[in-house]
Amino acid sequence: MPTSPSDPAARSGRSAPYDLAVIGAGPAGLAAATTAADLGLSCALLDAGPRPGGQYYRHPAPGLGAAHPERLHHDWPAFARLSARLDAHTREGRIDHLAEHQVWTAERGEVWTLHATLGPAADGRAAVRARAVLLATGAYERQLPFPGWTLPGVVTAGGAQAMLKAGLVLPGRRIVVAGSGPLLLAAASSLVAAGAAVPAVVEATGYLGYARGLGTLAANPAKLAEGARHGAVLLRHGVRLRRNSAVVEVHGTDRVTGVTVARLDADWRPVPGSGRRIDCDAVATGHGLLPQIELATELGAETRRAPDGAVALRVDDGLRTSLPGLWAAGETGGVGGADLAIAEGELAARVIAGRPVPAALKARRRRRRAFAELMAAAHRPGPGWTDWLRADTDVCRCEEVPAGRIREAVEELGAGDARTVKLLTRAGMGWCQGRMCGPAVACLAGDTAPPADSRPLACPVPLGQLAGLAPAADPAD
The missing domain is CATH 3.50.50.60 (FAD/NAD(P)-binding domain)
Incomplete structure (x- = not known):
């Protein structure tokens, strides 16, 4: 055991x-x-x-x-x-x-x-x-913030699946699934199969990126079959797929009551006048992993x-x-x-x-890795998504740092990378250590290639354990 x-x-x-x-x-x-x-x-x-x-x-x-x-x-x-x-x-x-x-x-x-x-x-x-x-x-999960994303009822797409798989509970009864990437289809099909109503799956891309890798798709028929199974479940339950669109605002006071969905241009900027409200009591969101x-x-x-x-x-x-x-x-x-x-x-x-x-194992790994690279390219976030942020939209939830303060650090204080923004605003210094806000902060800072995070502790550790590290490190002592 x-x-x-x-x-x-x-x-x-x-x-x-x-x-x-x-x-x-x-x-x-x-x-x-x-x-x-x-x-x-x-x-x-x-x-x-x-x-x-x-x-x-x-x-x-x-x-x-x-x-x-x-x-x-x-x-x-x-x-x-x-x-x-x-x-x-x-x-x-x-x-x-x-x-x-x-x-x-x-x-x-x-x-x-x-x-x-x-x-x-x-x-x-x-x-x-x-x-x-x-x-x-x-x-x-990668999260891109939007107005209202801190309201109760907004969860990550993977979090919604975790609630269902581990706790046998749903984050709501009427759930909008939004963001980008294949996890959205998997999450939505799981939710509707468990009895939730999903009025829409809101996908920021249009899936055309996959057309650049037709040979890779043909070499991975199991992946195509998996996507088809999820699509069939959603079609059977009447779930609408809104491509090239995003949730740009969540409505509600103490709980989610609805969302505004807008069409996006090629750079993920919301198209003026395209916003439409969808009533719901929960949002499951994510932009890949x-x-x-x-x-x-x-x-x-x-x-x-x-x-x-x-x-x-x-x-x-x-x-x-x-x-x-x-x-x-x-x-x-x-x-x-x-x-x-x-x-x-x-x-x-x-x-x-x-x-x-074995050669077969090497070939299997090559095929799957090629598909992973194609999938990543197809769902790469566009730079214009920051246009749906308001000045008072919290980007760093842990430290409650809004977009306006980050923009001030960049435009008025000269911050040119995510690390400098962090030092000036505390964005990314909270409990999650930037796992939720890191990509968004880097994008707002114009940091197109932020370095990988490097920190001596990969997770929170009680001080008492650090104090006793020396005797614990060598069991023979």
Whole structure:
């Protein structure tokens, strides 16, 4: 069974380092850990969540009594197979599944040391040592603010799915789904299948970007079939798809009561006079995903700019990063979905184990990665979206920094990049550390290529754990 946070072995570590430590138990992490164990490696699988699956395979807690959790996913059999392999390897001692272990920093060396927090208690910490590390931390959603986005009832598209998958609840009864990217169709089809009314899916692009990669589309028929399935569900429920459009304002006082949707030009600027109101009680919004790579960038790993402007880790054909001993699989190398993540997890594990990689696996990874790059280019945000912001629209929710103050920092105080704006306004200095507002702040600052975030702590850590770091770092002491 997965190791619990109260297990003394999880707190003290073990005398011998693991062959491989995998950070993240989503599709890439599960595939990597189970493949590595198949090949004879000792493996630690660390994850911040209480159960495996990550965000993609998020599922209800057993206490909720969900009879058919598979109905909330379009590829549940893949997770069931990975989960069964994980259970078998944990029983046989080849994988230690360290649940609720949130890794906040790593020390490089011939043997790596990963430091994890297990909760708020001063002794709720663990140190895990391994000869190789694979980063499979996934991604988080990109948000572009608009007037009213801080009202109760506005959630991220992935958040709406998480509420449904993990809690079996809906963010509202009549939900507008808005933003850009394939996650919108998946979220909308899940919501209507669960009984919600979705009056519109509001997509900022027109999907014409996919026409530049007809060969890539033809090489990925499963992706086309997946999109067709979501489209069929929406068509059956009478959901209207509004392309080249965006939610430019949310209405309500204590709760969402409606939205204004406007057409966009080629640069994502709202077309004057095109606004139309849609009544609703919730909005699920998002503009794609951003790789979660803070652990690697703090150590100096090289990055690349994805076609949608996101910063991802640079990896070679064997999924090695620029740091010896560190590999990355799945969304950390560029967002591409569960199929790609599983393929990269398997491939990286084989490389780490020194085993040949089957040609079919290499080809599968190339096809899926090519589709990911095409998808990113097709949904890249246009620069004109800032035109739908008012001066009093909060951009940084944590620190309540409005767009007007950021523009003042740029136009009157000379800030020319996101870091300077942050120093002048505190935008990005709150609890989320810029994960919600970072892309928007960079765009308002005219920072077309902001650097990857680098911070010594990848997540909040209690001071008591930092104070006790030295004895916790070496279990032999």
